[in-house]
Amino acid sequence: MNNIELEQRIKKTMSVIFDTDIESINEQSSPETLEKWDSLGHMNLVVALEEEFNLQLTEEQMLQIMDYKMIVELLTKIV
């Protein structure tokens, strides 16, 4: 999977979970910019990313992905 495709899939997943347009997900996206990214939203995000990329995140990884950039950084490494 190339980076563009990976980022598109992350954006799509985030847009579904946080109920927003895919275009509005960008480098700055974080709990501060997305209203639905609260603790429940974060749990849903983890579940959705695990489903999307067919993997299981560790405790450390779950706590680490606290904004868009961190998600991309992590998934680039492990997908």
Add this chain to the structure above:
Amino acid sequence: MSAINDIINKHTQDSESFQAIISAVNAIKKTELTFEHLVNISVVRNYTVDGIEPFICYHLYKSSINTNVKFEDYGVVTQHFLNPNSNLLQSKPEVILLSLLIENFALDFNSLQFNFDDCSNRLSELLSLIKSTTNALVILNTFLLPYHSAKGITNSNLLVDHAEKVMLLNLQIKKFARENAAQFFVVDFNLLAAKLGEEKTIDYRYLYMAKAPFKKDFLNAYAFEISKIIKAKKGKAKKCIVLDCDNTLWGGIVGEDGIDGIKLDNDSYPGKAFYDFQQNILNLYSRGVIITLCSKNNEADVFEVLEKHPHCLIKKHHLANWRVNWNDKASNIANMISEINIGLDSVVFVDDNPAECALVTATLPDVTTLQVPINSLFTYPNILLNNGYFDTLTLSDEDLQRTQMYQAETHRKEAQNTFTNLDEYLTSLEIVVNISNIKTSQIARVAQLTQKTNQFNLTTKRYTENDISNFVANENAAIFSLSVKDKFGDMGLAGVLIATKENEIASIDSLLLSCRILGRNIEIAFVQHCLVLLTKKWDIKTWKGNFVATKKNMQVNNFLEKFGFETLLETDSNKDYSCLSNNIKTQELKYITIQIDE
């Protein structure tokens, strides 16, 4: 297919994934589509189950039920019920979802010193408290059996057996629900966990990090069980099964293989799959579901199997009606169902032939069509049970006698053909109508009729047994039941009128009749007697009534006008009526004998 289901299908046709469900639910929330029903659900829980919300929406939206799911403040569960001013009790939700985990209910649960008696007593107190403080329908859960045993393999009496204690608590929950069957329903977590397995049930990461133990698969299954209860409450239960015969009731083709060549028995495959399927049909029959056949066959061949095959469980006397001929199935079904006089949306059709299924789906989209899984017949026996299509909140004597009633209806229609004059025919029926102030034994049936009646229903208000009991206790309300019999049979309790009064004004809150008694002016006799009786008893000067339009009740659009009611206000979906008591019109109906129980 409704616009709501179109949106759901668009999102979930490739897979019913978590993301697909979330995006379908969010898409529907953004539309302004009209739903047939609305339910307000308040969730009281002692752990994080908040992730269930989209799943509840998803399963209810599919049945055109809109919902607001409100999570009460996290904390001590009893406080919501102890304080009469709590948000929960003040908001009077229609449904309360009480979701409990044993570990958070009894903090010492995981210890080998677990105090079972204390836990059991507190559970009893909580359930009694809920019963005494709310009339909402309450959905409980059983506690999950522990996946690991703290005492190891020993049977020693010296240590607590947690699994056994959980089973005892679960029996206590089920017993309480059974004793309060009108109000309390149980979702059995262990049944769901057994289907899914530990891996798809518990998320140990979030159990520890967020007190959120359940995975999405479990939440989805839990929400589906909740939706079954709410669908039943909203009158969504199916009433009738239409069955094909060859490769549906038995394996093979009776016209070619002969009665001895078809596959149907109790100990080989696939014969047993068909046998078990028939057993499940009979169990549904025992719950009051109407069984019919629609098959392209020679009638004699089919009935030979039904009457003579040693392993054919379904017999002719189980059938309310049938069409065994070579006409197209869509017309056959439409015609047969109109004879039975129920809505097409109450019908489930089962056939092995994809072309027949496609024809019925295209021509009669309201019918639920199921295709026999011919390449995986081991999944076939439970096909009608998996989705809770026929689930009702309660069972009544009428359910258990339903088929006899529909058979009598067929005899009535046959008799009608021998008369040329309608009055003569009606006189020949020897109709006896009993109008009664509701009796305690009738409460369950009356509630059920309000939940299930769609066509002859003036306001389509759905009531639980508790709601009906509240009317009974209210001296400014009256409920009349209508029971009907004639020389062909007893049609049971088939009509309800609920009225309320304020000073000299009385209002018709609800009026509904089962369709099987229509066409004989029994409805006129019933309503005019109720109006006259109450006018006298309550000294009423003015009657009010209204008609609330739904997709299905247009036949009662002008019904009140027959009694002299005049329209005060009319909108697309509602008509308000009133009528001075002195102006109520009545008619003489000589062919109906009326008995009144006050």
